Amino acid sequence: MRVFIAGFGTVGQGVAEVIASREEFFLKRYCKKIQIVGVMDSTTYVTDSEGLDPLGLVSVKKETGKVGKETYTDALKVLDSVEYDTLIEVSPTDYDTGGQGLKNIVHALECKKDVVTTNKGPLAIKFGELISLAKKNKCKLKFEGTVAGAMPIINLCHDNLIGENIHSIRGILNGTCNYILSKMDSGQPFDQALKEAQQLGYAETDPSGDVEGYDSACKVVILANSLFDRNVTLSDVSITGITGITEEAISLAKSRDMVIRLIGEVGEDVLEVAPRLVPKGHPLSVSGTLNAAQIQSDLAGPIAISGRGAGKTETASAVLSDLISVMDDRKE
């Protein structure tokens, strides 16, 4: 299978490394390799219809800051310049317009290519349109990596729990907020916990996307649309972040053997991100940068899952899971 990687930052490089590390796996399972026939970062690109060396690409990017020698102005023309089967769209996300990532995904689907993406913006903004386009052109659009990184949630529900009627999903969908709240559990005030998260690289200089709850809300939108057949956008989500949580509130929770966690919830009549009280020992009481989700379904009851919501290799592992699913379908 020939892939084109659009975006060659942390995740893109992680994907290249994972493709290299799984060469034997792919050969064994499909009797063929995954060939990277094209890669572009924000300004440069490189293509080779015979396949590029994945680790070579990572080295060049690290040494020169660019993945290719050729520069471009029209990303879609670059995509059209080489034959590929699947677009791996991992360029930086844009929550307002969907940005270049949205254009890349639409173009690939219009050209009847399968798409695997970790790009939240396009999915949160144009979910219905993208799914319809994929269906119309009989393409796969896979996006496990858009929600909770390495933690399987979309594929878990689609594969293992497909016979269940899922009533609701409640989850910790932002590791930065969970890190801050965990630190507050042990007595740190919000500002200090945030500062520490920034020093450790968990939170950005402008942390508002995380701490105001918007990042979690994007994931709530993707879960609602993909698992509950809804057609909602960010403006449909009731959003409260964690900036208003006081040390007193944390102490009060603690005295009741509970913790406060930022929970995103999708239910039949609920679409919300808000701090909630969670009993210690509950599957959603996890600490640190973990993500977690509890799926409530009619037969299985509550099933909870947790895992790393971010990180180069972790996010690439979600892309790998989607790539395998695309290749399994092609094998049939």
Next chain:
Amino acid sequence: MRVFIAGFGTVGQGVAEVIASREEFFLKRYCKKIQIVGVMDSTTYVTDSEGLDPLGLVSVKKETGKVGKETYTDALKVLDSVEYDTLIEVSPTDYDTGGQGLKNIVHALECKKDVVTTNKGPLAIKFGELISLAKKNKCKLKFEGTVAGAMPIINLCHDNLIGENIHSIRGILNGTCNYILSKMDSGQPFDQALKEAQQLGYAETDPSGDVEGYDSACKVVILANSLFDRNVTLSDVSITGITGITEEAISLAKSRDMVIRLIGEVGEDVLEVAPRLVPKGHPLSVSGTLNAAQIQSDLAGPIAISGRGAGKTETASAVLSDLISVMDDRKE
């Protein structure tokens, strides 16, 4: 697809109810129904090549204590008396010899039937032989329900994490022990917590299979053989139960912000069931009758899952997941 249900206790009845409740789902996904063409309990049976009414079977069993009017002495002859595609083997488990369940599974596989089972004994005792037999006869042998009830673990690893190199699995694999330990967390002595578990129906009159760790060890064996390509049996597992855990040990753990949980572990050189200290907030610090497992893999890192390890509908939900997998494969 025509199924034969061997065993019509709690789980068998749950399976019949779930098959009835998912009629529309199967029609939509496969354009056909699941037909129950035969059922047997420990002494009686009923067959109908045109299909039996699932809820009718449950009613008859509840009213009369038996599922059929015909009695039998040779279960294999009963299996041979009607054409079916998949055996659902949910008869009572026998950890010593595999019992009738083992004979039923072997017979069905020899007759080239697919098998879905929740029966731990046969899998814990004869895993290698059963898998070889299934492979030889190109049959499916699915057993999600043997480990941790509704909590997906085997299918999760086989479907979603198939590209990962799994280093280890550590899990709470027995809800009865977890209930007792959770009660001890809040100050109850072992004997009282056990008594309460018995009163609530979580623990049996002879609780040794649970509290001595043998039930957990069976699941460790199944995980090791199915997910780590091992060929081990119960005698290979180092087993320590929870009967020796004192109130002092629990208090000491609590003072360090930890809990004690009975953990089954499968790793490259580890095959063990033993009480372990788990930090509060860790995904394996869950309370109550929940089961939980943490999968450590090379790309995704730690992924944890929890869910109900027992219960009629919950265990039937694992059977449903396996049935769907069998039907998906037949569709290809």
